[in-house]
Every structure is written in structure tokens, then in C-alpha cells.
Amino acid sequence: MDLRDQSQPDGWAADLMDKIRDGDPSALAPLYRRTSPLLFGIVLGILDNRLAAEQALLETYAEIWNRADACDPAAMHPLEWMARVARARAIAIASLSRKQRSGRQFPAAVREPTVAPELQKRARSAIASLSPAQREILEWAYYSGLSTAEIAAQTGKPLGAVRTHVRLGLGRLAGPDEAGGTP
Amino acid sequence: MAALYALGALTQQQAQSFRLHVDEGCPVCQAELLKFERAVAGMGLAAHEAQAPDYILDLVMARADADNLRILLDVEKEGGARLDEILSLAGRPAARVVRLSGQGGALSGWGAVVWDAQENRLVAFGNFPQPPTGKVYQLWFLAPGGRIPAGFLKTDPTGRIFASMNLTGDTSGATGAAVTLEPDNGSQIPTMPFLAVGRAE
Numbered sequence: 001m002d003l004r005d006q007s008q009p010d011g012w013a014a015d016l017m018d019k020i021r022d023g024d025p026s027a028l029a030p031l032y033r034r035t036s037p038l039l040f041g042i043v044l045g046i047l048d049n050r051l052a053a054e055q056a057l058l059e060t061y062a063e064i065w066n067r068a069d070a071c072d073p074a075a076m077h078p079l080e081w082m083a084r085v086a087r088a089r090a091i092a093i094a095s096l097s098r099k100q101r102s103g104r105q106f107p108a109a110v111r112e113p114t115v116a117p118e119l120q121k122r123a124r125s126a127i128a129s130l131s132p133a134q135r136e137i138l139e140w141a142y143y144s145g146l147s148t149a150e151i152a153a154q155t156g157k158p159l160g161a162v163r164t165h166v167r168l169g170l171g172r173l174a175g176p177d178e179a180g181g182t183p
Numbered sequence: 184m185a186a187l188y189a190l191g192a193l194t195q196q197q198a199q200s201f202r203l204h205v206d207e208g209c210p211v212c213q214a215e216l217l218k219f220e221r222a223v224a225g226m227g228l229a230a231h232e233a234q235a236p237d238y239i240l241d242l243v244m245a246r247a248d249a250d251n252l253r254i255l256l257d258v259e260k261e262g263g264a265r266l267d268e269i270l271s272l273a274g275r276p277a278a279r280v281v282r283l284s285g286q287g288g289a290l291s292g293w294g295a296v297v298w299d300a301q302e303n304r305l306v307a308f309g310n311f312p313q314p315p316t317g318k319v320y321q322l323w324f325l326a327p328g329g330r331i332p333a334g335f336l337k338t339d340p341t342g343r344i345f346a347s348m349n350l351t352g353d354t355s356g357a358t359g360a361a362v363t364l365e366p367d368n369g370s371q372i373p374t375m376p377f378l379a380v381g382r383a384e
Contacts, residue, residue: 022285022379023293023310025247029240036235044233057235061243076221083227084220091191111232123228141190142226148192163187170186174222 013078013116021068032061035079038115039086045143046090056090063089079116091145126173134169137162185212189219265345269297269306277301281360283309283379290314290364290378294336294344296322300355307346311338311378314364320344321365323373324357325380330373336362359383 012034019027036057043056063085064071071081113120127135140151148166152159187193188201205212272278278299285291294309307322314320320336331352336344361380363373 019284022291024282024284025244026282026284028244028247032235032240032243036239037232038228038230040235041230041233042227045230054236054239058239058242061239065243065247075217076224079228080221080224083230084224087223087227114232116228120228123225127226127229138190138226141192142223145191147194148187149194151192166190166192167186170190170219170222173225174186174218 013082014073017068017071017073017078020065021071028061028065031064035082035115036061038079038113038120039082042083042086043090046087046145047094052093053090056086056093059089059093060086077119079119087142087145094145130169130172131165133161134165134172137165138169138173141166185215186219186222189216189223265308265347268347269308272299272302272304272306273297275299275302279357279383281381281383283360283362283381285379286377292320292342292344292362292379294362294379296333296360296381298324298350298354298357300350300353300357303350305333305346305348305350305354307333307336307344307348309336309344309379310342311336311344311362312342313338317367318364319367319369320362320378321369321373322346323361323363324352324354325359325361326354326357328356330361331357332369332371332373333360335369357383 016027016031016034020031039060040053040057043060044050044053047053047056060082064082067085071078076084113124127138130138137151137155137157140146140155141148144151144154146154148162149159151157152162155162184193184197184201188198191198193201201212205216273280278297281296283292283294283296285293290312292309292311294307294311296305296307298305311320320338322333322336324331324333331354333351333354334346334348336346338344359380359382361373361377363370363375363377365374
């Protein structure tokens, strides 16, 4: 999924991040209103606890504000970068408080996306194209932040199988390698 | 290994070992890591959405304002009188304020200008990158009749700007302000582009 060149019609994300990078606080409110449904969904999916998720969301936007220079549209779509920040904040809180998900029920994306519909639908379609085993293990890895050994213990699957599902599944999401290499 | 690292699915020891390998400059692993980091980040876009509470935005805005206020507090720590001067001018009935927003690019900065056309005074403060040798930042008021030069903005070693000046020219009809990069002795007409610009409140 290379979304870097999907600058239209979601160029608003890059425009707002430019203003954030310039230290313009007037860009914060529109950025929050447009992106918070997605970022809150991510942190809720990881923490499964509303209070902890709200803390993670606050820390996410604080980091977006303070480290906007780290958002490089040439390397990653701004929304992907924000999603990455949100996941990192939530996993950090989960690790400290041991509030990782222990169950199998990760939230399913059933509502129509509103933040960046075209990008989100492409991402959902890519996930749906994975084999059930790859999707299961990748969701475990993404929403729990656990190591492959811990995921193997939680799911009862062999460690080797877990690692293979991660490599092949993420390799499929990453798209073909220019050199034709394998993950 | 790059895929597992990008997901955060390695043990701490494995992750440190891989990070060291990448930092040593392995181009293949660096490229692989970037590819998988994008893929992991892209997974986030497939997440379900959830309505976020408004109070979080209030806290984020307060934190951002605190960051900007910290610039002012640094000004206060330095000179003591500078913050008083800003607040004193801003409190006058005829005072006007322009918040300057950067326009992107390597020399983009931000700041604010407070001025009172009746008192004939202005204070400008903010933060800009160091200008190239032989160049200086120049402030302009934007008015229906044209651009009024307002003086130079000099950066300190940390990039902070604080300028307190008498006004030149009639700024009573000014609708905004802007900053450009000019030769050391300034210009009578701004050299485009604007590095920061704002509309008067």
C-alpha cells in the first residue's frame, strides 16, 4: 500500500501538517476534527479502555504538534504518519499498564470511513485480501504490540507459523519489491 | 526481520540488534524497513473509526498555547520588561494584532506583531531560522495602497525575534503584515515570496 502519491483529494492532511510544522496553532482544530475519528479508533482498538484511550489520544496530538518535523510526506502519507504516532502512544500506555488486549475480538471496521474515505477503503481492501491466518496474526501484532513469541503463546500457534504469517502478510500489504525480493 | 521490527513484534534484544544493523548503514535493510514501516502505518488506515471527545482538543490547544506562551516567558526571563511591553501595547484601545503564519520552505517562521497607529509603536516577536549571510528579515504592513516597510527583524542565536520600534508610515488602514528576506540594508519594495504572513485581527 503506497499511499504517498495519493495527494488528491486528501491534500488537506499535508496542508494542515505544513501549518502545524510552522507552529500555527490555528491548524490544530481542523486537524483534530478531521483525523480524530481514525486515530481514536486506533487507540481504542489497542487499549480497549476509554480512559486510557483518551490519554493516548491526547499524547498523540501532543506529539503531532511537537514533532511535526518528523512527518515527511515523501516517505509516508501524513495520515499514515499520524496513525503510526497513535499506535506507538497507545502501545506505550498498554505496555506500562499491562492493558494489552488478551482476547481475540479486535474491533471490526464496519462503519463507512469518513476521514479519508478513498485511502481508508484501499487500506481495508488490502487487509481483506490477506489470507484469514495472515489477517488474524497481523491484527494481533498491530493491536497488541506483543512479540511474535507472545502472540504464539496467546493464539496457540507455532512461533514459526506466526512469524511466517507476519512476513508474508506484511509483505503483501507492502506491495511488490522493485528488486523482486521477498520480505 | 524488517517486517517484524516494523510491527514491533521482536523481543527487545532482537529489536536492538536489528536497529544497530540498520544504523550501521545496511541499505537493503534500510529500504526494507521503510517499506514495512509504511505498510504497518497503512494498516492503521483500515482501523474502525470512533467519535473522539471534544475536551481532548481543548487540552491539545491549551498545550499548544502554552508552547507559544513559553516563547513569551523566555522573552520575560531574558529582559523582564519585554513581556510587559508586549502586554502593555496589546492592551491599548487602538492596538491591533497580526499572527504571522509561515508559508513553508526552509526559511519559514512564525510570529506576531502588535502595533498601535495612534501611539506610533510596534512590537514584533517570533521565531525564524537564521537568515543567509548578507540578508535580513524585513517586516511589512499590508495596506490597500501597497506594502509599508516596518523595519528589520533580527534573530538571536536561537532564532527568536523581538523587535520594538517606532512606526514609519500610516498603518491605520493596514489589513495585515508579512515578512520577507531582503539584502542587509533592506528594500523599499518587498522581495517575494512572503516567508510569513497574517491578517489583522
